[in-house]
Amino acid sequence: MDISKHFLQSQLDHKSSKSLYLQIQELITAKIMNHSLPPGTKLPPERELASLFSVSRTTAINTYRQLEQQGLIQTKVGSGTYVADHSPNALNTSLPMPWHQLFSPYPQSPVSSILRELVSTPTSEYNISLAAGMPDPKFYPFDVFSNLFQKNSSSIDLNDLGHISTEGYAPLRQTIAALHCNKTTMPTTPDNVSILSGSQQGLYLLSKIFLQPGDCVVVQSPTYIGAVQVFHNAGVRILTLPANSSFPFSLLEDYLIRYRPKLFYIVPTFQNPNGRVLPLSERQELLRLAARHQLIIVEDDPYSELYYNEPPPPSLKALDNHDGVIYLGTFSKTLFPGLRIGWMVAATPVINRIALEKQYVDLHSSNLSQWLLHLFLQEEALQTHLVNVRKEYKKRRDAMANSIRRHCGANLDFSLPSGGFYLWCKLQTEVTSPVLLHEATKNGVSFVPGEAFYTDQSNLKELRLCFATHSEDKLEEGIKRLAKTLSSFDQQHPGPIKSNFATRPMI
């Protein structure tokens, strides 16, 4: 076979530091790999190869020697040089990989289907999603980060971009410990702080270090479902406490005695989804009860800095003299999710054990994010930013509340939260929230139906609306579309539609 046609266009770079024989070898390898030169192709003798590329005979010999060592060609004595059979030829008769049989069992979370359906809702310019709990990208202080990057990139210690300790970039741990010291009577040192790749990672690692199949965990109901999914995945039994009224201490105490749960997961401040704040007196009562029973409290606190009236009471962690509270913080709601940085404050034995687990998961979190965040906190840019977003989100909360009052009237009930991202609404009509969602998406607005926040019952009359992501105008338009959808049910015979959806399996 005349292989010269494959290389007519090829130019060797005689000025390159790479030897000519390596350059030729790479050209031939590429042709063999892409099957331009299939197995069995006879290659020219060394002398012809040399003249084809205008190189010395030695170069041609070296080229073939390399290719032969790689197993890409073979020399048959007395016959010539051939492209070797490098494809695993027995394979075509093998069975395909049975991936789904090879996977370990995946505990399907009961709410996955709801969330999947929601996520699969086609997003378009027209659709207004009030579902995701995301800050408005317009408020991301990326320009501040960009300036900090520019200002500090020449003075960075390059060692800080290598492997750092699993617990986090030391200056950032220090800064976060100092922030906590300002708020609490208990001392917080960097040894009490672990940087996480988002607070979600904290929940995951806590489930790894504390939970074994068969353990019990207490959560509020409704609550943030991402936490429940992680606990569920650990194979534990979930016990629930109603979260829509004052704190049910006697029920919790009953659980503590009867089931000895491993931990209690709570969002005490601007709860997701219901926006409630656990009053100080109940915080203290809860801490007393936890200490008496040596119950671990996992305090998830994404929203406490996002208050729109007076500041909320001190965190459980700040009030905890027993050191049994494990605090999770995040910058995903206050700054932007793409930083992927959250943190944990806890007793040192917990931080140490978390690090042993985290090193398997990702060795440590992104140094770039940690370095930038440290610079940001150092400049006290966080406070400035918070003052600004509090003002904006407050306007949006009020705008959404007013729109609902104006357009939905008596159909939708809610109480105004004093912070956070959400209005937690109750339908006062016949229609259920899954049915409403189904129709609302057709009208260009979406939300999270309340059932997505429950594991223990099927509440079909609640829904969560996020007021943080969109401008006041867009919120008004979104609520108008919701109101239009709601009123369309008033004019219909609700019977068949309801039963149609009510018969699908509900959690």
Next chain:
Amino acid sequence: MDISKHFLQSQLDHKSSKSLYLQIQELITAKIMNHSLPPGTKLPPERELASLFSVSRTTAINTYRQLEQQGLIQTKVGSGTYVADHSPNALNTSLPMPWHQLFSPYPQSPVSSILRELVSTPTSEYNISLAAGMPDPKFYPFDVFSNLFQKNSSSIDLNDLGHISTEGYAPLRQTIAALHCNKTTMPTTPDNVSILSGSQQGLYLLSKIFLQPGDCVVVQSPTYIGAVQVFHNAGVRILTLPANSSFPFSLLEDYLIRYRPKLFYIVPTFQNPNGRVLPLSERQELLRLAARHQLIIVEDDPYSELYYNEPPPPSLKALDNHDGVIYLGTFSKTLFPGLRIGWMVAATPVINRIALEKQYVDLHSSNLSQWLLHLFLQEEALQTHLVNVRKEYKKRRDAMANSIRRHCGANLDFSLPSGGFYLWCKLQTEVTSPVLLHEATKNGVSFVPGEAFYTDQSNLKELRLCFATHSEDKLEEGIKRLAKTLSSFDQQHPGPIKSNFATRPMI
């Protein structure tokens, strides 16, 4: 009690958008929280508070009302206003949290103690560590990243800094899929690619989706121990294949029939620690065997771009027509570890299942790193960088090799690897590598003793030296110190020292 002394210095900001009553409330809250105003302290009547801060009576009333709602003060009718008992006072009599009893069992990896000892070696300016497998920070192309950040920060789509898909930033997945397409005959689409928070995370997630306690896994011996630790943590049985000679196909086939292992973990190119390259013919034979037995091959490939002679043969993934190879790549060795970005190329069902698991672990990897890396790859800056570091690391490899020949003579044997970061050496003297390490650290040089790479036997005569991290001068000095340590054993009676260390529990 006259509380006025606590607030003499306090200045209210009358121009602030924050109401005066909130400002006063915050001042008093701070004093209560830090116990300057302990529980039971009588607070001045509203009228006095008003005059203390020169505010209206209404402001004073609002202040107290807020503090009372927070539970920080209480009003006793007919008596006055007091700081409430806000500390959980039952706590002092509670038992401390029994953290170590609450943790789930931690499977201690047999090599942890060696690595811990190594890491705990005091680092100083003087000490030269040849232990860590780290690129030289001097070569980190951070200036290129910094320029890319500056050039592109104004045109970034802020939505890309929000939550993105768990599988990764779409343009980066696309770029990496395209890089793989260039090297393989199998098509690679973005659906075959998942971005990871370092390739370590890939190992972790693979252990989650494939391994259950009691399963078997095959690894080479010696091998990268970070992988073995993850598998060990999953509760599996580890089967080993000797990696210091040609590939033992009949032993692997015996394992496949006898134990039906779930997967085979291999670093086929510039193996860690021994630097070997699996020849093309053995790659093909391995793929045939794997396809016949539907064995999953996990190909860990951190070093293949770091070649110092001819390029290595194509990856197992590139040769695999059966789609049973799961490929792990990383930028930690070629660029810098602090990016925390690795990637997986695999059949789409694997990528999908990995995403379900990864969303629990960290939702998705850092957007900042992914965005920057995508820009870097787009500019084709990677090839330029690789050409440069290959040249530098080759010089270092040769410098270290020459230093060893010059200073250690017949005491230390090795073969020159054609890529990667390490010289894998054999001691030709009486001393064992743990004993040598113990003495070497006193002389200001450290390395990883060979036993750290074995799970199945105790080879005390090997050691791994990393030539990537230090300059040629420093490598020469490090090897001189090692040679000095080695020769000190020649002059000693080695008996007692050896037995002293040989009696400690070995793996």
